[in-house]
């Protein structure tokens with residue numbers, strides 16, 4: 001009886017052991033399958049994320065490239081425009097000479113020779129406020145250029161001194177010494193005036209500044225410490241090339257021995273190449289409450305209307321009793337808000 005019972009128990013135990021073995025094998029197989037499935041799905045989602053990232057960075061890169069191409073295109077078209085204007089000037093000058101020659105050669109005795117059409121002269125308004133407490137600092141950026149001799153002639157005619165923030169003007173660099181000889185202040189703008197280049201890093205900016213400083217020194221013997229940033233210290237174009245660079249550059253200028261100036265009156269001649277002289281004159285009459293008035297104008301081949309407006313601008317300030325000055329490191333600063 002006990003022997004039989006023992007056998008039955010053994011059989012039951014064996015069956016149980018076999019069932020447990022089968023169950024554990026089944027469990028192991030499904031477990032490893034689950035693990036593999038989980039791993040596969042994780043790596044698939046990782047791949048998806050990295051593909052998305054790659055796509056985003058490619059899009060960003062493409063956008064940047066497109067905007068820099070646009071910049072280059074804009075600069076080139078501005079240069080063409082300037083060249084075109086210079087040529088147009090020359091043509092109209094030649095036409096005038098031809099007309100004059102024709103008039104003098106075809107005039108018969110007793111006849112009055114025809115005169116070429118006189119240029120309309122901008123006039124000073126009759127009502128002028130008393131601005132005798134103010135000092136006007138006329139500033140000309142982007143020269144020397146084909147316009148420099150005309151600008152100098154007008155300033156001399158009115159006995160007014162100005163400040164020229166110069167760039168590398170190539171064949172016009174010879175006018176730098178005329179600027180200095182006439183008693184004006186020559187100051188530093190940029191050698192290349194290439195935003196993309198100069199605002200790419202602090203090193204690039206100060207290298208370019210040193211280059212224009214050396215050029216001015218070689219042309220004139222003057223070592224200037226007065227600076228104007230291309231686009232002014234408030235420009236936001238620089239953000240495209242280096243985030244925060246204007247904040248870092250403006251903070252370093254004094255330590256590097258430079259005084260920088262923006263402006264608080266803009267003639268508006270930077271808005272286009274043929275802005276009517278009357279608009280420029282009107283813009284120059286909008287004065288800030290500050291006694292130090294820094295007026296932004298441009299000395300560039302394409303800025304014909306700036307030259308046309310200059311006499312009336314000077315006449316207005318003179319009639320209002322303003323004094324004129326040139327910028328130096330000790331002039332009260334005129335700084336705009338840094339936005340990058």
Ligand SMILES: [Zn+2]
Nearest residue numbers: 141142230231
């Ligand atoms: Zn400029």
